[in-house]
Amino acid sequence: MKSVKTLDEIAATRRSIRKYDASQSVSRAELETVIKFAQEAPSWKNQQTSRYHVVCSPDLVLKLRDCLGGTNPQKTEGAKALIVTTFRHNIVGFNREGVADNEVGNGWGFYDLGLQNAYLLLKAAEIGLDTLVIGIRNEPSIRVLLNIPEDETIAAVIAVGHRIEDAQRPPRKELDSIVSFY
Ligand SMILES: Cc1cc2nc3c(=O)[nH]c(=O)nc-3n(C[C@H](O)[C@H](O)[C@H](O)COP(=O)(O)O)c2cc1C
Numbered sequence: 135m136k137s138v139k140t141l142d143e144i145a146a147t148r149r150s151i152r153k154y155d156a157s158q159s160v161s162r163a164e165l166e167t168v169i170k171f172a173q174e175a176p177s178w179k180n181q182q183t184s185r186y187h188v189v190c191s192p193d194l195v196l197k198l199r200d201c202l203g204g205t206n207p208q209k210t211e212g213a214k215a216l217i218v219t220t221f222r223h224n225i226v227g228f229n230r231e232g233v234a235d236n237e238v239g240n241g242w243g244f245y246d247l248g249l250q251n252a253y254l255l256l257k258a259a260e261i262g263l264d265t266l267v268i269g270i271r272n273e274p275s276i277r278v279l280l281n282i283p284e285d286e287t288i289a290a291v292i293a294v295g296h297r298i299e300d301a302q303r304p305p306r307k308e309l310d311s312i313v314s315f316y
Pocket of ligand 1: 148151268269
């Protein structure tokens with residue numbers, strides 16, 4: 135019988151994984167499952183401007199890993215897919231005339247994408263996949279490599295695979311230091 139994980143268990147299992155087992159595959163069906171789940175996240179006026187450029191062919195994964203900054207190319211060794219997450223800018227947070235609704239502007243596009251990506255990470259953890267969100271990456275080379283349209287803002291790249299070893303949970307701040315009740 136399929137075991138059902140609670141949300142607390144899923145959150146506890148999800149960790150940023152920086153060592154992947156190259157011998158374990160990730161199927162297209164699994165990648166579609168996590169993205170489909172991500173689509174259940176709320177979005178500004180239900181505009182759904184988030185986009186996913188999913189790279190799973192080994193030669194392209196290798197090329198895309200080279201577009202990651204710092205030590206991220208090494209950290210993603212053995213990951214089976216890299217998902218470049220983007221959003222179509224100047225839509226969410228803007229009126230029909232293209233004027234920003236408020237001071238946040240395209241920050242709302244990032245907000246919607248981040249919400250969706252949180253869903254994606256949790257679904258991945260639920261079905262036994264591991265992930266790493268990567269913000270340090272070379273935007274121009276990713277755009278050229280995948281021919282990403284100019285009306286999309288590239289945000290994080292998410293590595294997907296299977297962990298080779300467990301990761302420690304980095305400590306979280308005390309609730310009192312981040313919450314104000316009124
Ligand atoms: C927007 C964003 C960008 C990140 N960029 C990187 C990165 O470039 N390289 C990396 O190793 N980890 C990156 N991380 C992972 C964080 O370091 C990690 O989530 C944090 O330390 C908490 O650990 P946990 O995910 O295991 O709970 C990023 C996370 C987020 C949300």
